[in-house]
Amino acid sequence: MPLVNEKIVAWPAVKPYDKQAVPVPGTKRPGETAHYRNGIWGLIDEHTPNTLSTVDQIFNDGLKAGKDVPFLGERKLISTNPLKYATAYTWITYGEADLRRRYIGSALHTLFQKGELGGGELPTVGIWSMNRPEWQLVDIATAAYQKVSVSLYDTLGNDSVEYIINHAHTTVIFSTSDHIPTLIKGKVKLPNLKMIVCIDKVSRDASKLLGQWSHSQGVIFKEFAEFEAYGKANLTDPIPAHPDQIVSICYTSGTTNVPKGALLKHKNLALATQNNMYGLELPEHATLLSYLPLAHIYERFCELATMAIGGKIGYFTGDPLRLLEDAQILKPNFFPSVPRVLNRIYQAAMAGGNVPGLKGKLFNKAVQTKLEKLNATGETTHALWDRLVFRKIQAVIGGQLALVSTGSAPISPDVLNFLKIAFSCDVIEGYGLTETAATCARTWPGDSTASGTVGPPGPTNEVKLVDVPAMGYTSEDKPNPRGELCIRGANCFSAYYKDEKNTKEAVDSEGWVHTGDVAEIDSVGRVKIVDRVKNIMKLAQGEYVALEKIENTYTALPIIAQIYIHGDSLQSFLVAVIIPDPVQLSSIASKVLGKRISPTDASALAAACEDPAINKHVMSILINNARQNGLKGFETVKRLHLSMVPFSIETNTLTPTLKVRRKDAYQFYKKEIDALYTLGESSKL
Incomplete structure (x- = not known):
C-alpha cells in the first residue's frame, strides 16, 4: 500500500504520454527553442503551496x-x-x-x-x-x-x-x-x-x-x-x-582541473527532493539501499x-563484493544505481539465461513475451514468467524492488528494457547535475517508448535548447530540435564558491544553467541526450568528434568493462583502450584459441589480450556495434589495445564517480596508444 504523505503528488488517472512536456507560448527566440515545462504539473518553486523549501x-x-x-x-x-x-x-x-x-x-x-x-x-x-x-x-x-x-x-x-x-x-x-x-x-x-x-x-x-x-x-x-x-x-x-541560505558546498570531482564547489541553497536541495515526490510510488516505510557515494549529489537527494516520506535507509558494508549480500539481507524497495552496476547485472542475467536446452528456451521465451508486452503496454509484470524465470533475478537484489533509478551516465535502451521486465518494477532513467541538485528530467513509469530518453523535465524545471553551430545542431532541426541543453528552476545553483570565471561560463544572466550536453526534445516533450559540447576534438582532416558520446555507444557491449577512446588532432582516426569483462573475454578466447580459458586465470587472460586473433575478434564486435548505432566512419574506432589493467581511482585514471580522467588515462596508456598510431589506419576497416 503506498505511503500517504502530504507532500506526495499522485499521478493523474491517465498520464498524457503524448504531451509529457509542452512549450511555453511566446518564449521562442532566434537560435533557441521555446521553454519546455512539465506537461502535467507545470513549474513549481519554493512559493508553491505545500512544497518543501528548506x-x-x-x-x-x-x-x-x-x-x-x-x-x-x-x-x-x-x-x-x-x-x-x-x-x-x-x-x-x-x-x-x-x-x-x-x-x-x-x-x-x-x-x-x-x-x-x-x-x-x-x-x-x-x-x-x-x-x-x-x-x-x-x-x-x-x-x-x-x-x-x-x-x-x-x-x-x-x-x-x-x-x-x-x-x-x-x-x-x-x-x-x-x-x-x-x-x-x-x-x-x-x-x-x-x-x-x-x-x-x-x-x-x-x-x-x-x-x-x-x-x-x-x-x-x-x-x-x-x-x-x-x-x-x-x-x-x-x-x-530560510530557502536562500547556503546549506552545502558540493564539490564536483572534475576530470581535468581542481574541484569546483557548487553552492547549494536550502531551496535547491529541498525542491530537488520535492521534485521526487511528484508521482512517487513506494510502499509504506520504503527501504533504500545506499551504496553510491553520499558525497555525490545523486545518492544524497535520493x-x-x-x-x-519516513522511509528507511540501509547502508552497504562498504565492500562492493558484498553489495548483493547486503541487498539480500536488506530487501530494498528503492535501488538508486548507475549503468556500471546495472550493466553487470544485465550481463550476468543474460549469461545465466542464454544456455542450451530447456532452461535457455524458457528464458528466451520469457524475455520475448515480456518485452512484447512492455513495448505494447508499458507494463513490466507477467504472472507466469515472473514466477518461473524472473523471480530468481529479482532475488539477487532482495526480491522486494518497487523502484530502480539510474543516472550519472547513459544506459543502453536494450539494457534498460531488460531490467524493467527482469525486476518487474519501475526502472527510470533520470538526468541532472551537481549544479541542479541532481535534478532535471526523468522518465515516466509505464511509458513504453521512454528508453533512450531521460524523460520530460520535472515540475521544478524548465528547459530549452540553444544552437551549437560548430557541431551542426540547431533549434530548427527536423524532425526534432537539437542544441545545448539549458536548465532553469529553483533547484539550480547560482554560483561556484570563490570562482567567478567558471560561474559565468555555467550560469547566464537569466539564471539558465548551461549543461554542456547536446539534447534533442522529441515530439512528446522528452529530452534525449545525443552529444557532448565539451570533450569534442577535431581530427586531422577536420571532422569534429565527441569522445564521450562514442564511448557511451560502445559501453553497452558485454565484452567491455571499461573503455577509453583517444583522438589526436594530428591523426585522422580514433583508437581505444578496452578493459574486457573477464567472463566475456574467457568465452571469446576459448572459442578463438580452441582451448578452455577460465575467467579466473589472470595470466591466461592477460596473454589473450596480446593475441592478434582475439584483438581482431573484439574489433569486429566494435565494428558491428558502430554500424548498428549509426556511427560515422571517422567516429568508429580503427585500432584498439586490450588490457586487464583497469582504470582506477588508485591510479588517478578514474574520478570518484567512476568517470575516466582523460588526460591521466592517456598518460597511463601513452606507450600503447602511441604504438597504435604507428600501425596506421587499418585498410580493411
Whole structure:
C-alpha cells in the first residue's frame, strides 16, 4: 500500500504520454527553442503551496512517520579476522536520530558561537567518510543549525581533499579513523583546521594516542560520543533555515582541473527532493539501499526523498563484493544505481539465461513475451514468467524492488528494457547535475517508448535548447530540435564558491544553467541526450568528434568493462583502450584459441589480450556495434589495445564517480596508444 504523505503528488488517472512536456507560448527566440515545462504539473518553486523549501523540513516530515520507525541501518562488524558482518541490519529510529542531530548540532552551534570553530566566510563543517548512519546524522544536524556541510569524497585523493578543506575554510571535520592520520600529518598545509571528530569507535589507547598527536599539531581531537555529550550539555533548539541560505558546498570531482564547489541553497536541495515526490510510488516505510557515494549529489537527494516520506535507509558494508549480500539481507524497495552496476547485472542475467536446452528456451521465451508486452503496454509484470524465470533475478537484489533509478551516465535502451521486465518494477532513467541538485528530467513509469530518453523535465524545471553551430545542431532541426541543453528552476545553483570565471561560463544572466550536453526534445516533450559540447576534438582532416558520446555507444557491449577512446588532432582516426569483462573475454578466447580459458586465470587472460586473433575478434564486435548505432566512419574506432589493467581511482585514471580522467588515462596508456598510431589506419576497416 503506498505511503500517504502530504507532500506526495499522485499521478493523474491517465498520464498524457503524448504531451509529457509542452512549450511555453511566446518564449521562442532566434537560435533557441521555446521553454519546455512539465506537461502535467507545470513549474513549481519554493512559493508553491505545500512544497518543501528548506532541508530541515525534510527530516521533520520524516519524523512525522513516528519516533519509533526505523530510519538509518547498518550491518555491524562482528570481527576483523576473519572479516565478518552481522546477518541482520541494526537500526537507528527517527526519534533517536532527532535527539542525536540536536546533540551534534548544538555542539557545533556552541563551538562556532564561542569562536572555537569557524572564522571563514561560511560556517563550514567537513564530512570525510564512506556511507554510514553517522554521515547522515552530521548532515541533517548541519541543516538544522544553519551550518554548511562540505562533503569530502572517501576516495578523492589527498591533494583534492587538502584543496577543498582550505578552499572552504573548513575548521572541523567529522572523519573515519582511517583518514585521521592523513589530516594530522597534513596539518602544516591545513592552517584552518581546528578540530577532528572521529566517527569510529576506537580503543582507549588509540583515542589517547590520536589525542596527543593531534594536540602536538595544534588540533583538538574528539570522539563522536564525546562530541555528542558536549552538545547534550549545551542543548539548543534547532534554528529554522530560510530557502536562500547556503546549506552545502558540493564539490564536483572534475576530470581535468581542481574541484569546483557548487553552492547549494536550502531551496535547491529541498525542491530537488520535492521534485521526487511528484508521482512517487513506494510502499509504506520504503527501504533504500545506499551504496553510491553520499558525497555525490545523486545518492544524497535520493536519500533525502526517502527521508521525506519516513522511509528507511540501509547502508552497504562498504565492500562492493558484498553489495548483493547486503541487498539480500536488506530487501530494498528503492535501488538508486548507475549503468556500471546495472550493466553487470544485465550481463550476468543474460549469461545465466542464454544456455542450451530447456532452461535457455524458457528464458528466451520469457524475455520475448515480456518485452512484447512492455513495448505494447508499458507494463513490466507477467504472472507466469515472473514466477518461473524472473523471480530468481529479482532475488539477487532482495526480491522486494518497487523502484530502480539510474543516472550519472547513459544506459543502453536494450539494457534498460531488460531490467524493467527482469525486476518487474519501475526502472527510470533520470538526468541532472551537481549544479541542479541532481535534478532535471526523468522518465515516466509505464511509458513504453521512454528508453533512450531521460524523460520530460520535472515540475521544478524548465528547459530549452540553444544552437551549437560548430557541431551542426540547431533549434530548427527536423524532425526534432537539437542544441545545448539549458536548465532553469529553483533547484539550480547560482554560483561556484570563490570562482567567478567558471560561474559565468555555467550560469547566464537569466539564471539558465548551461549543461554542456547536446539534447534533442522529441515530439512528446522528452529530452534525449545525443552529444557532448565539451570533450569534442577535431581530427586531422577536420571532422569534429565527441569522445564521450562514442564511448557511451560502445559501453553497452558485454565484452567491455571499461573503455577509453583517444583522438589526436594530428591523426585522422580514433583508437581505444578496452578493459574486457573477464567472463566475456574467457568465452571469446576459448572459442578463438580452441582451448578452455577460465575467467579466473589472470595470466591466461592477460596473454589473450596480446593475441592478434582475439584483438581482431573484439574489433569486429566494435565494428558491428558502430554500424548498428549509426556511427560515422571517422567516429568508429580503427585500432584498439586490450588490457586487464583497469582504470582506477588508485591510479588517478578514474574520478570518484567512476568517470575516466582523460588526460591521466592517456598518460597511463601513452606507450600503447602511441604504438597504435604507428600501425596506421587499418585498410580493411
